[in-house]
Amino acid sequence: MNSTMHLSTPTSLPSEFESPFLRACCRLPTDFTPVWFMRQAGRYMAEYRAIRDKYSLLEICYHPELAAEVTLQPVHALGVDAAILFADILLPVIPLGLGLEFAKGEGPIIGNPVCTMEDVLALRPFQVETDLGYVMEAIRILQGELKETPLIGFCGAPFTVASYMIEGSSSREFLKTKTMMYSAPDVWHALMEKLSQVLTDYLLAQIRAGAQAVQIFDSWVGALSPQDYESYVLPYSRKILQSVKAKGVPVIHFGTNTTTLLPLMKQAGGDVIGLDWRIPLDDGWALLGDKVAVQGNLDPAALLAPLPEIKKRVEDILRRADGRPGHIFNLGHGILQNTPVDHVKAVVDMVHEYGN
Numbered sequence: 038m039n040s041t042m043h044l045s046t047p048t049s050l051p052s053e054f055e056s057p058f059l060r061a062c063c064r065l066p067t068d069f070t071p072v073w074f075m076r077q078a079g080r081y082m083a084e085y086r087a088i089r090d091k092y093s094l095l096e097i098c099y100h101p102e103l104a105a106e107v108t109l110q111p112v113h114a115l116g117v118d119a120a121i122l123f124a125d126i127l128l129p130v131i132p133l134g135l136g137l138e139f140a141k142g143e144g145p146i147i148g149n150p151v152c153t154m155e156d157v158l159a160l161r162p163f164q165v166e167t168d169l170g171y172v173m174e175a176i177r178i179l180q181g182e183l184k185e186t187p188l189i190g191f192c193g194a195p196f197t198v199a200s201y202m203i204e205g206s207s208s209r210e211f212l213k214t215k216t217m218m219y220s221a222p223d224v225w226h227a228l229m230e231k232l233s234q235v236l237t238d239y240l241l242a243q244i245r246a247g248a249q250a251v252q253i254f255d256s257w258v259g260a261l262s263p264q265d266y267e268s269y270v271l272p273y274s275r276k277i278l279q280s281v282k283a284k285g286v287p288v289i290h291f292g293t294n295t296t297t298l299l300p301l302m303k304q305a306g307g308d309v310i311g312l313d314w315r316i317p318l319d320d321g322w323a324l325l326g327d328k329v330a331v332q333g334n335l336d337p338a339a340l341l342a343p344l345p346e347i348k349k350r351v352e353d354i355l356r357r358a359d360g361r362p363g364h365i366f367n368l369g370h371g372i373l374q375n376t377p378v379d380h381v382k383a384v385v386d387m388v389h390e391y392g393n
């Protein structure tokens with residue numbers, strides 16, 4: 038090991054002091070606004086489709102070297118300021134004993150959904166390092182490949198994961214989920230208790246493996262009223278967020294349709310709160326207060342518009358952030374499948390060049 042070389046390399050500073058993304062998570066000033074995209078690896082990229090022609094989504098996840106390769110694709114193609122591990126929020130349901138499939142064009146399908154207390158009690162004990170060891174292995178591979186770009190690990194929040202476990206597939210109304218909450222609260226609370234333990238273990242394992250930040254995806258939590266969020270969800274999300282906070286790694290707490298939930302999501306925790314496009318960024322930030330960073334909030338559909346229209350919208354968001362430390366540029370939700378890659382790349386450049 039050449040220690041002289043190590044000392045003379047500027048990148049020998051711990052990356053949290055250098056990376057604009059990690060600095061923004063901690064509300065430290067940056068030279069430019071950092072930007073990454075939810076679902077930045079995916080079917081809108083030809084390189085991803087080439088791998089998907091040969092392997093299923095789950096096969097990519099199960100093979101750490103493939104997951105690492107796909108994670109790196111948008112980092113190389115777009116010049117984003119963070120990488121997000123390629124995995125899926127539903128992977129933990131497999132070792133819990135539920136069958137998971139991704140049906141073509143239909144999204145996730147869980148063959149044996151959770152309905153009763155017996156079903157909750159039958160969920161298998163979970164050994165994260167062995168049962169989901171392939172995720173940790175992908176993180177370890179990426180640590181060697183990413184150089185100065187930080188890696189974001191993630192999990193689903195208990196509500197969003199529970200909704201798939203109960204509904205058995207994607208849902209619009211969440212009727213089975215809400216019926217369990219309202220009619221069998223003991224079953225709901227037992228399931229949420231179990232999930233908050235499992236998901237905490239999972240995130241802590243990702244951090245041990247080398248994830249430098251983590252995001253908790255509560256994608257569908259906006260289906261709930263603030264009162265229901267407070268009683269049925271907040272205590273469980275808070276458990277996970279607090280356990281991760283104790284490790285000193287920045288946590289991003291994300292949801293959509295959350296305009297009325299933002300103050301409660303902030304109470305649950307997170308160094309960074311995700312904002313979707315339904316609320317102007319400055320109004321959302323005002324609801325949260327200045328003790329928290331924000332991530333967002335371009336409408337993913339705006340990426341399909343002509344470049345001058347995209348630019349207007351990107352600049353509007355950056356104007357609303359007004360150079361305050363603690364803004365990470367992102368979409369309000371994941372990149373859509375038919376998004377032109379050159380538009381995504383153009384947004385990265387617009388964000389980086391803003392104000393210069």
Ligand code: CP3
Nearest residue numbers: 075076077078079094121122123124125126144254256371
């Ligand atoms: O680039 C990244 O963001 C990392 C990879 C990632 C995937 N899923 C891969 C994936 C991440 C962060 C997720 C999270 C995820 N998975 C969420 C939360 C984020 C969100 O979008 O709200 C949810 C709800 C899921 C569950 C899930 N997985 C659904 C509903 C679907 C089908 C929807 C679709 O786009 O077809 C998936 C499949 C999935 N997971 C894809 C990808 C890239 C689709 C592409 C494919 O089949 O190859």
